[in-house]
Amino acid sequence: MFKILIVEDDDALREQLEIGLMASGFSVCYASSGLDAVAAFEKNNPDLILLDLMLPGKNGIEICTEIRRNSGVPIIMLTARTDDSDMIRGLEAGADDYVTKPYKIEVLVSRIKARLRPLREALPLVVKIGAIELDTLSHEVRKGDKKIALTPLEFKLLLTLASHPNEVFSREMLLEQVWEYTYKADTRLVNVHIQRLRSKIEDDQEQPKLVLTVRGWGYKAGPE
């Protein structure tokens, strides 16, 4: 049973969320302020975090940055703000996905399940792109001798691109294959995570050689 950490300061909402998630078969723990969030994460070791952006004490973006320092645990932001800048900042801080209030429990559950689903593609053991090697069993990523820490989402994104070198993926295709959105979603999710991925694997982020932008279409893995 997957354990989900809910970081939400509104008690009523948190309780209702717990009811909904438990009814959907998850086990739940919570933190009700920003200051407790990291401690609750370390104590409970959840499989996924639902993170409200507007929190007393410490806001969601700081928490996200802090957790990302040594964990790739899937993080889904819950945001009352549809303000794009906040949402983008959350994604840049390392959140994998976001859900805007008010949401339906089915939507939230399907977002959670998409993030928890293991990679189950019949793939070779090692996929190479340039100097990068992806081990699909251990989920380890190496650049030469150096180990690169990618979150599961970033791993899936890079693996999707790298296993079909030179094939162009539109943002919509990536949303569907990596994020498992079945309806139209925000393509900026893709843009932000491609940027994060590049910052980890490219020699020069401004001149990417591994994950290339195809203007007007989307992205593809580099020519090597």
Place this chain on the structure above:
Amino acid sequence: MIFSRITKAALERFRSSLQIRAVVYTASLSGTALVILGGVLSVSIGNGLFSTRTEQAIIESNRAKFTVSRLFDGVAGKDPWRFQRVLDELVPELESIGVSQTRQVAFLVSDSQSNPNNFSSPVSAGLDLSLITKDFRNQVSTIPGVQTRTVQVLRAGESTPAILIGQKFVLPGGLKYELYLLYDLYNEQQTLLFVQRTLVLGGFVTMMIIAFFSFLVTSWLVKPVQEAADASELLASGDLDRRLSVRGTDVAAVLATSFNHMADSLQEKIMAMDELSKMQQRFVSDVSHELRTPLTTMKLAADYLKEHQEGLPEFTQRSIVNLHGQMDRFDLLLADLLEISRYDATGVEPSFEVHDLNGIVGVCLAAIQPFADSKNVYLDADIPSGAVQCEVDARRIERILNNLLTNAIEHSEGNPVKIRVAQNDKAVAVSVTDQGIGMTEEELAQVFNRFWRADPSRKRTTGGTGLGLAISYADAQLHLGRLEVTAEPGVGACFRLTVPKRHNITDFESPLPLAMEKP
């Protein structure tokens, strides 16, 4: 052609510049005064010269009379030979009297009967005798005393006025002669011309100096006015901090002071309004945000209830369904309200990307098809075969189209709805035309207003929020595009969205007509 253009430009400049007008008026008025002054001076100087010369001529003429009398004294008619000698000396003698340089003399025999010895009529060399007319000779010979007349002679190739003075003599022996002295006014004429030239030149220079001074004075006077005009222009274009510097205590300083007062109070009012409007926008935005958390909880609860309603009493179940449905509506309303409040706060950041408009329209048509089917409305799409590339925020264009299509289907009363897509080199357009109930002029004027509904009873069928078209309008403006509408009661309505192909193009025509469908 060029000349007329220059004239036109100069005229334009003259009309538009207060200063140039002031300078031109001052210069031309002082020029007129100078012309009058110069004329009067020239005439009076000319008259003065003429009368001085005339007086001098009369005096000399009198002196000549004595000279003639003296010469003939003693040769009275006895000795024709001596007489003739005196007569011969007479002209050179008379030519040399007095101070005037040029004087011509004619000593003419009055009538030949009294001249039996045929004495000659000595005349100065070069004297044009035709100047001494018969008329004047009559006058001289009949009237005693000095007679004067003004004539024109040629001097140095120029026609010059001259004074002709005539008097009669009865010489000893009864011989009648007439003495004519011609004084030309060549020198006086030259002096007068010189004076006139000096006057014209001096007048011209004076006028230029006056023009220059008036230019200096007017620029000094106009400067504060010009500054005030420039400042008002800037103020009107939004530079609310613009003020004038106040120097001294004259009328320009008063103008500057009152201008600054006006600008101050204007700025205060605008800032207050701005503040109020910002507060209001922030309030709407805050309210929308604050409502979201409880709304989420309520929705989650309602969803949960709905999912677990089995086995509950019928009324409870009905209540749950109502609660659930209304939560959704509330959700939509809040989303639209938030969107509008973001537009009001100009906090919208569009993400422009190149898209094929056909693709966007296709997605919208597919999405709306079930609703059209439920209303038995045929969607008749006229879409060009090639790609219709444009740089847009696809989400917003979809939202606009969705709105237009929903409205058209809802109001078409079962008639087909026509969808057209077209492009020209600068813009792309989509029009959605229904053949439904249409709208009156008054309704048209309000169609993009918030919470306005064509239906006076405000009956909701699709659960729209009443903000849809207002948001669509703002979405179109965000693309620097236009959302336009035409309608007629009973005929239908046509909404047309036109957006530029690149979001920096501002001047474009719509490739589609804004017109109702022919039935």
